[in-house]
Amino acid sequence: MAHTETLIVGAGLAGLRALYALREQGISAVVLEASDEIGGVWNHNRYPGARCDVESFDYSYSFSKELEQEWRWSERYPTQPEILRYINHVADRFDLRRDIVLNARVEEAVYDEDQAVWEVTTSEGCRWTANTLMLCLGQLSAPKIPSYPGQEDFGGEVIVSAMWPRRQVDFTGKRVGIIGTGSSGMQMTPVIAETAAHLTVFQRTANYSLPAANAPLTDEEDARVKANYDARREQIRNSPTGLGFQPGKVKTLDVSTEEREAALEKSYHRLGFGFALTFPDILLDAKANAVASDFLKRKMGERVADPELRKKLVPNDHGFGTRRPSVDGGYFEAFARDNVELADIREHPIVEFTPNGIRTDEKLHELDIVIFATGFDALTGALLRPRIVGRSGQTLAEKWADGPLTQLGLATAGFPNMVIVAGPGSPSVLSNVIVSIEEHADWFARMLAAFKAQGIAEFEATKAAERAWTDYVQQRARETLYGTANSFYNGGEVKGKPRVFMPFSGGVRNYRQHLQKCADENYSGFEKRKTPAAQKSTEVHRHA
Known part of the structure; x- marks a missing residue:
């Protein structure tokens, strides 16, 4: 010993x-x-x-x-x-x-x-x-790994996103189902959609998401941050979230509509999770949260052309930030592709797996690969x-x-x-x-x-x-x-x-x-x- x-x-x-x-x-x-x-x-x-x-x-x-x-x-x-x-x-x-x-x-x-x-x-x-x-x-x-009736009879492959195989998974020509629309599901959807023959996203709860605003880091930006790293670290240590974003000083409803809209717009395009700190009361006051939530619902809705699909993809049962929001790179836009389908499993729950796919109470979704992006305990x-x-x-x-x-x-x-x-x-x-x-x-x-x-x-x-x-x-x-x-x-x-x-x-x-x-x-x-x-x-x- x-x-x-x-x-x-x-x-x-x-x-x-x-x-x-x-x-x-x-x-x-x-x-x-x-x-x-x-x-x-x-x-x-x-x-x-x-x-x-x-x-x-x-x-x-x-x-x-x-x-x-x-x-x-x-x-x-x-x-x-x-x-x-x-x-x-x-x-x-x-x-x-x-x-x-x-x-x-x-x-x-x-x-x-x-x-x-x-x-x-x-x-x-x-x-x-x-x-x-x-x-x-x-x-x-x-990881939370669901168990559905008939799951052992499914003839395709089942993959858990949090236990992803180290081999390259090829989606070319495959019918793929993703169960879950948290961060993992939102991140993988646009990537898998590029090569899969068909992608079905099984959604229980619509999620708030902001654009990741990702970009390559230039040498100039790298040098600028490294020249001031101490100050940046100190700001992070003294922030509420460790993200380096300080909350706005003025409450949401204490500024004009125009000022509020401008501030939210600026945060939306740059801050990711830091959007919640645009005003200090977004996660504290229901009225302030409703303003921020409505802004995001509008922005997400603008990314979905189909009105019926928009109703399903935009959250309506919780306020922004009360559940972990996501940042994404083209999640909503992926649903404009002909090969991407949304299955609303709150409206039409999963009944069972079959040898050929997943049956909801509405129809059978024929699948070759099922991915559990179902989050964690x-x-x-x-x-x-x-x-x-x-x-x-x-x-x-x-x-x-x-x-x-x-x-x-x-x-x-x-x-x-x-x-x-x-x-x-x-x-x-x-x-x-x-x-x-x-x-x-x-x-x-x-x-x-x-x-x-x-x-x-x-x-x-x-x-x-x-x-x-x-x-x-x-x-x-x-x-x-x-x-x-x-x-x-x-x-x-x-x-x-x-x-x-x-x-x-x-x-x-x-x-x-x-x-x-x-x-x-x-x-x-x-x-x-x-x-x-x-x-x-x-x-x-x-x-x-």
Whole structure:
């Protein structure tokens, strides 16, 4: 059985950054990765058109000035292959691979209360022990895979967008069906439409989307950003979302119609997700949100010529931003092609798969390939896949049966010496996640180094602290419009999942202030013990 001070689960952007941060603090660490390659979500999501919806300059690590200056992004919004190349470059440049174990899927992690260590078992039967368990499993990394009647009888190929095969998938002459119209479905639709004989998009919920406004990065723009990278990073760190966009100062309805229209128009053509910050109350006030939503409905409608199709493709059951919106490159325009069809499965639900395709209650769609672009069990799904056992045999799934409970999104009571990077209770998916990843990685590394110096054997979130923080997360969410729609933010897209708002909606800068306060108070909200609690209990019992 091998031992390390910290065992990191997951070799995506979070796992690699955590490994680097721990090394800088002189803490030994090993990363266990289920796949045979590093990269996390960017290793698995290789579907056509896969692209980040955060600008490349900002979707990158900030810990190395040399790395910032050396790496040359080719486009404003990076593609999956380019991001994966970047991740591999970082791993090689900083010699991270020597502490990464591939093909090591964590099946079980059990806390040994007497020794204050985690015992971890992988799918290959390998066993590790570690003083600290650090979960870097990703927020959108547990795919939802539907099961329809007759699915096993389908004679064609079924592909999950989040588990895309590494081989080239040829759509030439094929009849293709895409189930799902979130970011993945919207990104791949125009690309697959170019070569498929026929493409059917099965839509349950129409989604808001803005133009990606993607473009190649010129040498002049690259030089300009790199000359001012420090200022850009500081602006990002002090923004609500980690995107570098500051909210407008004036409320939506406090300006003239002309000014409002001009501001929304400018944001629409440039800011992507930053559109939500055009005015400070778009996600807080129903009237302001209706104005922004109506603007986007009009813009999306202008991209669809057919009036009947327009009614189906433009959202009418939720406000902009209450579900995760998309940015796209020609999604709506793709439906003008003769070979692209929309199947509204809210109006005509899927009844079954047949050997030849998918039958709705309206008709049979004959297909050769079906793609599930059906999203993820977000935020908690990946964390609950391994069997994680804390004090008294309680599993994390049992502890979180009614929703996640965390102290600052960092840790949960009853699971000592276990921390979570960019998980529930932190800004996570409501931020440029790489900013949140770096914040957590550095904070944890400093905390563990401080505890090591103090001789702390066991640290654990207190029940009072996690209850107070979880209540605060819900309080901040109630100040927004997020609760007005079912979304992966609140578990509304997974049957049977607790309806609890999971990320922290108070912003990146505000969250950092809470982290700083916790650290300044010698990590308040955590019990710290030089002797494990179980050993103390044994001693008390023996002396009694």
